[in-house]
Amino acid sequence: MKPNQTPEGGDSLRQVLRQWTVDTPLPPRFQEQVWQRIARSETQPALSLWASLSRWVEVLLPRPKFAFTYMALLLVLGVAAGSLAAQARARHLDADLSLRYVQSLDPYRADALNP
């Protein structure tokens, strides 16, 4: 046990602390600044997301391996999306033209023009 940790030492410390008064005033707008720091710490996740994206673009993307993977991924995505969109459009046109053919021959299906 260290000498200043004796019961006697603790009593004298408590006595000194009771007599101690803080005379130094708080800095101006202390409370407001504390609340501002709390608010800043709460918005930290959004900033870190942006920061991580920025870091990804500026630090990782210039590396050849990452750049190649990124380009290949976007190329595949573009091809797949273009192909799917074209298939959807083709299905739509297919249905439209088949209906037009039947309507051109069948007057009783003409009401399908104005559903």
Add this chain to the structure above:
Amino acid sequence: MKKGTAIFLLGLLLAIAAFSGFYYIETAPWRAMMREPQPELAWLKKQFNLSDTEFTRVSQLHDAYLPGCQERCRRISELNARLQQLLAQTTTMTPEIQGLLAERARVRADCEAEMLQHFLEVSRTMPPEQGRRYLAWVQQQSSLLGQGMEQRHQMGSHGHMMDHSHM
């Protein structure tokens, strides 16, 4: 511009170019079809794998069928107008109204018979397998099998099937 940002934007441009290119290439046959004078016949040619000779024959049959069809439609419209006039003048069934209904039913029957005749002729113009496929498809799509009216008749006002056993 920083290198990373340039690669990022280049990737986006590549994706847009890939999307547009594939969309353009894959929809090219459909756009060409829509530019034809009769896109629905061009569709028929593609759908049933018709040769140019078969397609020419089908187009001729199509063009020959339409004037008769239009004439029958004109005749039915005329009969409808006369029927409307008669119905506005009376509240009882008259022999004239009965005659008009019978006449309209006869023209409608002619219309359906001519339509079926046309479908059969077109199917015979196609290779046998395609002809059978065409006939099955067109019978389902047209009003020949009477789906429209009968289905509506079988449905109650709230869309439920009516129980005919109690009628």
